[in-house]
Amino acid sequence: MNRPELIQRWIRDWQQGRLSRRELLRRVTLLGMSSFALANLTTACTRSQPTPTPASTEASPRVGAAIPDYVDRSKLDRELNFYNWSEYIDPDILTEFQETYGVKVTMDTYASNEDLLAKLQGGATGYDVIVPSDYMVSIMINLGLLEPLDYSVIKTIANIDPENLKPYYDPDNTYSVPYMWGTSGYSYDTSVLGQDLASWKEVFEPRPEVRGKVVMLDDQREVIGAALMYLGYEINETSDDALAKAKQLLLTQKPYVLAYSSQNNDDLLVAGEALIAHIWTGDALMSEQEKPTLRYVIPTEGCTVWQDNLCVPKTAPHKYTAMVFIDFLNRPDIAGRNANYIMYGSPNKAAREQGYIDQEVLNNPGVYPPPEVWKRLQWIKDVGEEGALKLDRLWTEIKTG
Amino acid sequence: MSSLATARPATTMRSKRRFSFGWAVLNLNVLLTFIFLYAPIIVMSIFSFNASRQMQVWMGFTLDWYARMIADERVRVAAQNSLVIALVSTIVSTVIGTLTALALERTRFRVKRMYEAAMYLPIIVPEIVMAIALLVFFNLAFTWLDQFFGLKLNFGLGTITIAHIAFSFPFVAVVVRARLADFDRTLEQAAQDLGANEWQTFRHITLPLLMPGIIAGALLAFTLSIDDFVITFFTAGVGSTTLPLEIYGRVRRGITPDVNALSTVMLLASIVLVLGSLLFQRRRSF
C-alpha cells in the first residue's frame, strides 16, 4: 500500500472514532508528511465522503494550519511555558501549535488568581504566558509584572468581539487579550422549583423547602457582591451602611446554606443535594449536561461578569513566541474548538460568526446573553486596602457566625 | 535466653485465657479501623469504573477512565516526579532524622534545649507559612547566588525535594526518638565490655534494635512527601508538577473518574508491593 492510501485509511479510522487525532498526526508525522499536506488530504476526504461525525470537538471543519506571513520564523524559540488554569484549554490545540510552529509547549496549572500572583510576586520566573482574571490584570499592571503586547504579531485580535475589548482594567489592551469570559449567576432545579425563577430573592430569602439546600460560592467578593446587588447597591460598594445590611442578609441566609464551595456546587446540584447553587457559567453548563432539569439564570438584579485574559509576564524567557502563541489561540477555528471543549463563553466574534462554536451553547442565554442583559452585569474591581479589610472582616464574621 | 523463650508462650497462653474477651474487643477494633480506613478507598475505586463523569449515580461498568489516564501524559510525568521526589526525600530525611534523634537522646550539649524546640517547629508551623517563607527565601538565595557566584539556579524538582526534606525529617526524629527513649542500654554496654568500639556497637546492636522505629519513620516520611500539596506548589518550578498539584488543579473543574482510576492503580501497586515483600520475607525466614 502506498503512502496516500495508508493515510486515507488512517483518516477514515479517525473519522469513525477508532483512531484519536493525536495518534493520527503522530503516524503521519512518522511517515514524513507535513501537517499542511495532511490538512489538505483531510479536508479532501471529509468533503468527498459522507462519514459519521466523530466526537464533538472534531466536528468543525479544519482550516489549513499554516504559519502566517507576519510571523518571523527565525525569532521563534523551541519551547514555551504556558501557566494556565487547570483544564482550561483543549490539549489538542497545544499539540497542533507544536506541529505547526515547531514549538514545544509545557503547561503548568494553578487553581486561583491569588496562587498565580503569589508565585509571581515571590519571584518565580520562567512562565511565558499566563491567564489572570480581570481584577488580577489590573493588580499586575500596577505592580509592573506584565509585558506590553506586540500587536504586529497578535493580528488575530481583530477577531475579538469589541464588547470584550477595552475593559476597565486595561483600556487599550496594552497588556492583555481576552481569553474566555463568563458570569456568576445561579443554577436551580426546575423540576422542583418551577420554571420561572429570576431574582436573587430565591437565593437570599429562599422558600422553606429549600432550607439546607442552597450552595454559595466560596468567594468573598462574589457572595458579598451578590448580596449587595440584591439589596440594590453596586457590587463594589464598601460603605459601612451597605455592608451592615449585607451582613444581616447573609447571616439570616446562613441556616439555608448547605455549603460555601466553588468546586462542589455542580456535583451537589446534580446529586440533588442542593436545589439552588451560586455558580459560574462553565460549571453550570456541565451540570446541565448531566441533569437537564437544571437551568442557569442571570438574576434581574444583576450578577458579576468576569473575563480571563492572556498576558505575558515581564520575566518571560520566550516573549516573541509567547505573542505568537496568543495570536494562534485567537484564530477562529482554534478559539471555537477551545470554547467547545471547556464550555465557557468565547470573546472571539469570528469564531461565533463562522460557525466554529456549538449551536447549542450559542443559543444558551446564560452563556451568550442578549445585549439588554449585558447592562445588568458588573465587574468586580479592586476596592483599595480599607475596603478590602472591611470585606475580609465581614466575610470572616459570616463564615464563623 | 532460654527462660525468656519459655516465658513467652506461657504469657500468651495465660493472657489468652484471661483476656480472651479483651482480645476479641481488640481484634474487633482492628477490623473496624481497617474498614474505616479502606471504605473511602474502596468507594473511590468502584467509581473509577463508573460510566458517568459525576460520582453520584452508578451508570455502568467501563474501563474508559483507565485508558484515558494511561494516555494522559501530564499524569504520567506528575506521577514520575512525585515518586522520585518522595524516594530521595525519604532516604535523606530518614538518615538526618535518625541522626537527630540520636543527638537528642544520647548527647548533651549546651544549646540542646533550644535545638529540641527548634526540631518541633517544622511540625508546628502551618504549611502555608512555611511554603511562602521558602518561596521568598529561595528567590532571595537564587538572586544572591547569581550576583556573587554567577550561579544560575531556579525552582524545580530540587527546591521541592529540599522543602520536603525540611518538613519530613523532624517527623522521623520524633518517631525514632520514641523508640530510643527507654532503650535498654545494658545490651550496648555488654557489647562494649566485650571489646566492641562505638561504631561496631552502633552497627550491630543499636541499629538493628532501632530498625522498626527507623522503618516506621521512613514510611511516615514517604507518605508525607508523596501527598504534599501546599509546600510543593510554592516551591515548584516550570514543568515540575507532582501528582497532588495536578489533581488539585483539576479539582476546580470537578474530580473526574480518571483521577480515581489513577489512585486505584497506585493502591493496587502498593498492595502488590506489600504482598511481594511478605512472600520474600517468608522465603528468607528459617
Added chain:
Amino acid sequence: MSAIDRVRVQERSLGWHERASERIRQSERVRALFLAGPGGLWLLLFFLLPTAIVFAYSFARRGPYGAVAWAFTLENYARLFDWLYIRVFLMSVWLALLTTVICLVIGYPFAFVIARSPRRWRNALLVLVLIPFWTNFLVRTYAIMLLLRADGLINNALQWLGLIDRPLSLLFTPFAVVLGLVYGYLPFMILPIYASIEKFDFTLVEAAQDLGANAWHVFWRVLLPLTLPGVLAGSILVFIPSVGAFVTPDLLGGGKVVMIANLINQQFLTVRHWPFGSAISFVLMAIVLAATMLYFRIGETRRI
C-alpha cells in the same frame, strides 16, 4: 609509701583523670556535632531563616496591592484581640483536641494488636495501615464526602436498616471535619505508639499478673507508663497538624467550619495582607509551642 608520695601519686592521677575527661568531653562534642549537625544545618538554612523572614513580615504593613511594605507596627497583633478571631482559635484547638483523643482511643489498641502479632506480619500490617495514604489526599477526602452525603452510602445504609427516617446531615458539619482529621492523622498516632510497644518487655506483664494485677491494672500501671513516649509522640504528631489543617475543614466543613489555617490562607491569598497573615501564624505557633512544652512537662514527671 610516704604521705608526700601518696599526694604526688594522687596529683598525677588527677591530671590523668582531667585529661581523660577532657578527651571524653571533646569526643562527646564531636559526636554531638556529627549527630546533631546535619539536622541542625538543614533546619537553620531551610526553615529557621525563612521563618525569621515571615516573622519580620508580621511587624510590617500591607503594601498598596498586597504583599509587604516595610515598616514597624504592632497593629497586626493588636487586631487579633478580637472575639471574632479568638473564637476561631478556640474552635481549632477544640477540634484538634477531639481528634487527638479519638485517634488515641482507636490507635493505641490498634498499635497494641499489631505489636503483638507474629513478627512476619508486623511490617505488612503497618504498611497496610499506610497504603490508603499513598493515594491522593484530595481524592480520599472527596471519597469521604461521597460517603457522608445525604444520599451517600452511610445515610442509605442507615435508612435501609430502618434506624433513621430522614437522612442525617453528616457532611458540612464539625462532625465531618473531625472525621476527616481523624482519618487523615490516625497513622501518625499508630506508628509512634507501635514503635514504643514493640520493644516493651512483656514479661513485665506476667510479673504483674503474678502479683495479682488484673487487666486494667496491667494496662494502667505497667503498659501505659512505659509506652508513654510513644503516646506523647503520637499525640503531638496528631494535635499539631490538626490545629493547622485547612483543606479538610474547607472541603468537609463546606466553608462553614473556619479554622486558623483557613484564616491564614484567606490573609495570604484572598486579601493579600501578608503581615496580618504572618501575625496570625505566629500566634498559632506560640499556642502550639505552649502545648508542646506542656507535653514535655507531663513526659518528664511521668518518667520516674
